[in-house]
Amino acid sequence: MTTTTSLARHRALGDHTWQDQAVCTPTEYNPVDPEVFFPGPEDADRIATAKALCAQCPVARVCLDAALETGDTHGIRGGLTEEEREPLHAKINDRLDYSRVNAVLAGRDISVTKAERRAIVLAGYRQDVPVERLAWLLKITPEHALKLYRETRRAIRHRQIAEQATARAASTNHSTTSAEQPNRDDFGTAA
DSSP states (O other): OOEEOOOOOOOBTTOOGGGGGOTTSOOSSOOOOGGGGSOOTTOHHHHHHHHHHHHHOTTHHHHHHHHHHHTOOSSOBTTBOHHHHHHHHHTGGGOEEHHHHHHHHTTOOBOOOHHHHHHHHHHHHHTTOOHHHHHHHHTOOHHHHHHHHHHHHHHHHHHHHHHHHHHHHHHHHHHHHHHHSOOGGGGOOOO
8 A cells, every 4th residue: 555645736636737737748938749758668768758857847746646547558657657657557546645635625626546535534534524524525425425434433443342352362361371470489488
């Protein structure tokens, strides 16, 4: 599981305005050849050129997120080649970025993963976010939000019960172990 807390600009759902800030966007003053971002696997020079441009890009992180969230597997995106992004695509639903969780809790309309949605529900539950607000944040019905809160309450309760049982078992094992060890009086006295 990947967990990050970096400060990042997160694009809103359906927002493509970040592309205007991308270094790869050709303009009159920045005549970038878009083909440089679609090199062949053996074209090391074009790959290096594209990565150097991405390293200067103020929205490289947003570009990478967009590629991962939309399943875009072509070309160099966010400074990573297709091959470098492949493992990230496979693990995208496990991504847990707390800056994204906090952005949603603050009311931002951004794309989140399954792990981030679970974190939003847990944080909402712990912060007493009303069911209606959680429903609005996650774009679900209030009934579904209430169900998620019930499941969260149940999971927290089960975890507490398991922790208590583990503590009792450890306490029982400790007292059994100390009872089996001889104490000073068990050795008798010398005659």
